Amino acid sequence: CFEKLHGALGDCSCNVDTIDYFNNVKIFPRIQSLVSKDYFRFYKVNLKKECPFWADDSRCAMKYCHIKTCSKEQVPGYENGYDNDLIDESPATKYSKEAQSSCNDDADHNPHLGYLNMTISAANQFEIAKWKAYDDALENFCECDDRDADAEYVDLSLNPERYTGYKGPSAHRIWRSIYQENCFRSKLNPYESFPYVLSSDLSNMCLEKRVFYRAISGLHTSINIHLCSKYLLSEKTVGFAAPPEGEWGPNLEEFQRRFDPSQTLGESPNWLKNLYFVYLLEMRALAKAGPYLEHEEYFTGNPTEDEETRGAIRNMLGVIYSFPDHFNESSMFIGGSQALNLKNEFREHFRNISRIMDCVGCDKCKLWGKLQTQGLGTALKILFSGKWNSPDSDLQGKVPLRHKSHERLQRTEIVALFNAFARLSNSIRELENFRVMLSAQKEPK
Numbered sequence: 001c002f003e004k005l006h007g008a009l010g011d012c013s014c015n016v017d018t019i020d021y022f023n024n025v026k027i028f029p030r031i032q033s034l035v036s037k038d039y040f041r042f043y044k045v046n047l048k049k050e051c052p053f054w055a056d057d058s059r060c061a062m063k064y065c066h067i068k069t070c071s072k073e074q075v076p077g078y079e080n081g082y083d084n085d086l087i088d089e090s091p092a093t094k095y096s097k098e099a100q101s102s103c104n105d106d107a108d109h110n111p112h113l114g115y116l117n118m119t120i121s122a123a124n125q126f127e128i129a130k131w132k133a134y135d136d137a138l139e140n141f142c143e144c145d146d147r148d149a150d151a152e153y154v155d156l157s158l159n160p161e162r163y164t165g166y167k168g169p170s171a172h173r174i175w176r177s178i179y180q181e182n183c184f185r186s187k188l189n190p191y192e193s194f195p196y197v198l199s200s201d202l203s204n205m206c207l208e209k210r211v212f213y214r215a216i217s218g219l220h221t222s223i224n225i226h227l228c229s230k231y232l233l234s235e236k237t238v239g240f241a242a243p244p245e246g247e248w249g250p251n252l253e254e255f256q257r258r259f260d261p262s263q264t265l266g267e268s269p270n271w272l273k274n275l276y277f278v279y280l281l282e283m284r285a286l287a288k289a290g291p292y293l294e295h296e297e298y299f300t301g302n303p304t305e306d307e308e309t310r311g312a313i314r315n316m317l318g319v320i321y322s323f324p325d326h327f328n329e330s331s332m333f334i335g336g337s338q339a340l341n342l343k344n345e346f347r348e349h350f351r352n353i354s355r356i357m358d359c360v361g362c363d364k365c366k367l368w369g370k371l372q373t374q375g376l377g378t379a380l381k382i383l384f385s386g387k388w389n390s391p392d393s394d395l396q397g398k399v400p401l402r403h404k405s406h407e408r409l410q411r412t413e414i415v416a417l418f419n420a421f422a423r424l425s426n427s428i429r430e431l432e433n434f435r436v437m438l439s440a441q442k443e444p445k
Ligand code: FAD
Pocket: 161, 162, 163, 164, 165, 166, 167, 168, 171, 172, 174, 175, 194, 195, 196, 197, 216, 217, 218, 220, 221, 222, 223, 224, 227, 258, 271, 272, 360, 364, 365, 366, 368, 369
């Protein structure tokens, strides 16, 4: 049955025990408190996008798949510019720029030339903005849909990730397509059955492709741990006309069924290690973008809350910087055009996974699936787009010393990045809870 993991993770110099201690004691309490802040609680997402790959056949009928969205007015600070991704700046920055530009009028400029110049530069600016948006989109590992007309805000605290009952052919088609079409494998398990990928095959893959597979598999592990730790244990009647209320909690049997090596052809210890691996990947991205993230405003319109959020960010990043054994992405995509092609392929495969999320047939699973892929995609963008590679960064995994002003993440990307990391952190913590439950069960009565 499930045993505590020990030892090396593979593809990095870190081991499981180091992460267990670091996460459970230092990161977990900080990140959980951080994502409960208003800035991180509201996620803008389009859950109505059509599946681009097959007819949407399987709307989940279970009430636990349902999502409560918010009106814009319910989002703190919305009227003061919360939705500032549309203008890409918080009101404070915008106002100071406006003030600046009116002060910058050059007293002795030729008004005719000035007019001509401004016309050209306005047109240029428009074109350049379009080019920049195009270039930025190329660097993205995800399809962003927060600017779609159908995008809505969701209060994540009202829609927790947990057991929904989504399973069977629809769920399997999603996982299978993800592994089949997007993990660089032309052929999955030849028996066309589970598991989709055998870890014995991974040793033949290059590092980059292995990292890709392990990140996806780690995400899969995390999702499944959450549904085990917040399982529907029972339903109770709460009132005459009210629908029954679910009681949610850990289900050890369900956990063991999923992660018992004897039930998974010995694969499940690797799936669990992949969770630690993707955790390490996202933590390194947070460290790498740390100096930038420290300078974000985290604007919600409430100065006290925003200051607390900035303080909590600095505190958590400080702890992350102190981690002794960060993932070292500098050993990936080295070489000439071949490496560049591989990187482009890597990005395209990941984008495809973000599109597959629109095919998930349960809104709650889709919400968290989209958030976590966007979070991972943002981490990959930080690690591999080159924008955060500072010449004075210590690529052994520590802190870039300077913050470059042209680096910019959208609000949704930041919200997704931290929440995705919080989910992984929570999964690692939940593993500890299951271990405790298991040893309590084994103790003689
Ligand atoms: P699945 O998890 O469907 O896995 C299929 C097969 O993949 C397994 O038999 C195994 O061989 C292999 N596999 C399993 N884990 C791994 C791994 N970590 N790495 C590599 N291979 C693996 N359900 C909920 O209740 N709540 C949710 O919030 C939720 N979110 C979801 C989000 C997405 C994007 C998807 C696709 C599904 C989600 N589900 C959710 C469904 C859930 O993940 C399972 O698909 C479902 O519970 C059925 O489980 P299963 O035992 O058939 O195996």
